[in-house]
Amino acid sequence: MMKRLVVVMAVMLAGGLFFSAAAPNQVAAESKSVGTADCKNVNLFGMPAWYDGMLEFENGKCEFTPIKNGDDIDMVKTGAKIAANVLRAALVLVAYVAIFFIIQGGFMYMTSAGSPDGMTRAKNTIMNALIGMVIAILAASIVNAIGAAIK
Numbered sequence: 311m312m313k314r315l316v317v318v319m320a321v322m323l324a325g326g327l328f329f330s331a332a333a334p335n336q337v338a339a340e341s342k343s344v345g346t347a348d349c350k351n352v353n354l355f356g357m358p359a360w361y362d363g364m365l366e367f368e369n370g371k372c373e374f375t376p377i378k379n380g381d382d383i384d385m386v387k388t389g390a391k392i393a394a395n396v397l398r399a400a401l402v403l404v405a406y407v408a409i410f411f412i413i414q415g416g417f418m419y420m421t422s423a424g425s426p427d428g429m430t431r432a433k434n435t436i437m438n439a440l441i442g443m444v445i446a447i448l449a450a451s452i453v454n455a456i457g458a459a460i461k
Contacts, residue, residue: 355402355406356402357398357399357402357403358395358398358399358402359395360392360395360396360399361374361392361395362395362398363391363395363457364376364377364388364391364392376388377391377460387460390456390460391457391460394453394456394457394460395457397453398450398453398454398457401446401449401450401453402450404442404446405443405446405447405450407442408439408440408442408443408446409439409443411435411436411438411439411442412436412439412440412443414435415432415433415434415435415436415439416432416436418431418432418435419432419433419436
């Protein structure tokens with residue numbers, strides 16, 4: 311009985327985290343009275359766009375601006391920033407997949423009807439999903455740290 315309660319609580323927590331993180335940010339370029347705008351990057355379900363951190367307000371609109379070293383475009387830093395953004399988006403997707411498997415494992419556990427084999431498979435599914443989520447969170451932290459250093 312206690313194990314089922316723990317699993318149900320884990321599924322509820324994972325579902326709450328999923329729905330709180332899945333709401334898209336409503337950000338865009340907002341014109342200000344002084345004629346400038348804040349170019350904020352758009353995230354879809356928490357996944358950054360490939361150009362995240364490389365938008366600037368020019369000619370009355372937000373435009374992609376590569377990272378520059380003096381007057382020259384720094385292709386290495388620009389490419390690394392784009393790669394880091396793509397990797398961050400992939401890691402967010404991995405986290406969503408892990409949340410799906412946690413929910414699936416909780417459902418399998420609740421519908422196992424006391425079958426030891428079904429309960430074992432459900433527990434393994436939940437455990438593997440949690441391990442995958444921890445790995446994804448650690449990887450995202452490392453990528454964010456590297457991406458912040460490439461400015």
